[in-house]
Amino acid sequence: MMVGSVWLSKTTMAGVTVLCVDPDDDERVATREAFDVTETETVEAATLEAAVEALRAERVDCVVTEYHLPDGTGLDLAAELRETAPDTPLVLFTDASPSHIETGGYEDLIVEYLPKDMPESRASLVRLAGNLVEQRAQVGYPLPSDEDERLAALEQYDVSGLEAVDTFDRLTDLAARHFDVPVAFVGLVDAHEERFLACQGANWETLERENTICTHTILEDEVFVVEDTRADERFADNEELARREIRFYAGAPLRTRQGAAIGAFCLIDDEPRSFSEADRHVLEQFGDEAMEQLELRRRLADREQPTESTTGGDR
């Protein structure tokens, strides 16, 4: 059946948390109750301040908000969200018509909009929120077509204590010396962030995925090179790259035997440079070595905990 423009495809959203923001108690409770039916966890807030606090307290999967709040607007909240958890989808579920929504200064936020006055609007809202979460519909980067499988594979390789493995430190140290670059790292690209297993020459732990070049590398079959980030439309206006003085990037995707790209072995320089075919080949070998180490750790972890991690597609 169809509710509004949104087809019903799932009946539960268990495990999903939605922040419901509405200054009107009755409206907010009605929204929460609509989500309750699908076993969605909800957090409630009546003001912008309370909503921002809720976002800081826990990571939610989706935000649903009225536009007019006593101390601001739903777009003020969206701006906060894009700063702290940029992948999280937000829906303006509102009585305000688009002509009453002031987008000045917020042109780059991108939110969903659903008018409250549509027939069965809350059923539509629940479905819309479910789809936004499932489809990762408001992320600011291209998504691999096999993203679900890729994340499942990553979970298999992301065994505890990986950060403490000296091998990755040695490999990145060797790579930095070989290529004469200030930074070399091994990064895993998870659902929302890139996590650095080893990072020679910089002290990076995580980076929001939309700010990483590796999220593009995992779409590639081969070594991905950006000789000058400022000359590439995809990265020229990325402030985070500028802040970290990333001008040159080369990354070899780390692929499981089944082909899922879970991360990358990368080189960074603070000035543009070229990268030859021979360089690409050597970087690929560094990547292969890192992947073999990850494979080894996964097998060890499997042996130690034979009842866990026997599911998933990558063996």
Next chain:
Amino acid sequence: MSVQKPVYGFGDLPLADVDSGTNILVTGPALGGIRTLVMRMLLCRRSDEGALFIAADTDGQKTLSDYEAAGGAVDPRRVGVVDCTEEGTADESHNVVSVGSPSDLTGVGIEFSNLYERLVAGGATNVRTGVYTLGPFVMYADAKTVYRFLHTLTGRIRTADGLGVCAIDPGTVDRQTLSSLAQAFDGRLELAREDEEIRVRTAGLADQPDGWRPIDL
């Protein structure tokens, strides 16, 4: 649940029907007939269909007159335009809303969602969405915003069993940008023009004819 999902047909264009929820990136030179091709792909073929334009290069009025010239019925209950041009004006009687600038992608998204809901509520349950073109958005917004906008747009179309047709002139963006934008789409329709001959070919779409084929626009 057994619901017959609609498919979208294209009349005499050399394109097979596509499943509902399909998003197609149409690429070709601006002067090669791509605008006419988008207009014809947006023609409603059934009484429960609607058409929604996101007009970034030309205003709402011109969009509707071109649609009419291509054979479209300009019925405000079934057809609407989000006019993103700077000189655009709203025209309620023709279901044209104005955003004021192609750089305001938040505003474009909100107006699009609102119009989509209104068309569906009015009985046009299967909406064909046409974006002509993505060029100004790519030019004015940063890359992260464009990806976010495209995911939101194509996600809404996919979920609502609509059809998405987004055009871009590959001459206006670099090759890498085009290839990462294409990631948000199910497939691609490429148009090429040599002298007087216009040809198209598809990639990534199921059950389409192979290779280049002539098209009469």
